[in-house]
Amino acid sequence: MVLAVKELGGADLLVFFLDRTGTLKRGLAKNAKKSMRRFINCLEPLNLVTLTYAPAHSQLLLKEAQLEVSFPALRKDPLIMGIGNLMAELLLAFIPENDPHEESFMLTLEALKQLNNNRPPLLIASIWILRLMLITGYLPNFNKCTICNADLEQKKRWVWQVEPPRCVCADHHLSGDLKWEWDLEVLMFLRSLQTLPLSRIWRLGLSTTKIGGLFKNISRWCEAILQKEIRSYKWLERIIIKPQ
Numbered sequence: 001m002v003l004a005v006k007e008l009g010g011a012d013l014l015v016f017f018l019d020r021t022g023t024l025k026r027g028l029a030k031n032a033k034k035s036m037r038r039f040i041n042c043l044e045p046l047n048l049v050t051l052t053y054a055p056a057h058s059q060l061l062l063k064e065a066q067l068e069v070s071f072p073a074l075r076k077d078p079l080i081m082g083i084g085n086l087m088a089e090l091l092l093a094f095i096p097e098n099d100p101h102e103e104s105f106m107l108t109l110e111a112l113k114q115l116n117n118n119r120p121p122l123l124i125a126s127i128w129i130l131r132l133m134l135i136t137g138y139l140p141n142f143n144k145c146t147i148c149n150a151d152l153e154q155k156k157r158w159v160w161q162v163e164p165p166r167c168v169c170a171d172h173h174l175s176g177d178l179k180w181e182w183d184l185e186v187l188m189f190l191r192s193l194q195t196l197p198l199s200r201i202w203r204l205g206l207s208t209t210k211i212g213g214l215f216k217n218i219s220r221w222c223e224a225i226l227q228k229e230i231r232s233y234k235w236l237e238r239i240i241i242k243p244q
Helices: 078-094 102-116 121-136 184-195 198-203 208-226 231-240
Strands: 002-008 012-018 024-029 048-056 059-069 157-161 166-169 179-183
Touching: 002 078, 012 102, 024 048, 078 102, 078 121, 078 208, 078 231, 102 121, 102 198, 121 184, 121 198, 121 208, 179 184, 179 208, 184 208, 208 231
Parallel strands: 024 059
Antiparallel strands: 002 012, 012 024, 048 059, 157 166, 157 179
């Protein structure tokens, strides 16, 4: 799965891709911009391709690519296009090169299928981000209050704070900003994402009024983890997503 392509010089391309083992790799496609056969219409982000390559020093040398699957909704719908850009950006940010995270490939492929089949984009994006964070070890504990160790399920309201990162019951006064107060519906949604097999997480639903806010919460949390701005999220926030 192609994630990003960078131009090198006049004709070469540096291609970042995720293989079927969930391993992030990079490869050099020499003279790709001049080729009328080897890479024609293949190297678009999030295309599923078959790559032929060989080892070459610190990276791979790409010989040719054949398009297997593309997702038309990514080119037609601005919201889905923005979410696709977000997915590619987060994969590049959270998955180290040459370190397999096996579920990440199938997770991303299935999310793209869901988006292409007109499932609610922000719901699918939220499911995908949260599951990716579980795979990479960044998902917080949604069981106990960070402050008093109370079971969050026994509380009607709870708070997910980004800075400092913590999940607490709503009984506590929290300093700082970037915090969202949620209810048991969202808590059960988050817990289910942690325990269900990959094939069943796409059946999860959430009240429409909560999806946009949760997506914002998750995206800002990713920025806090990475300690940098997520450019694709900022584009979505400015152009697509209405203020919550």
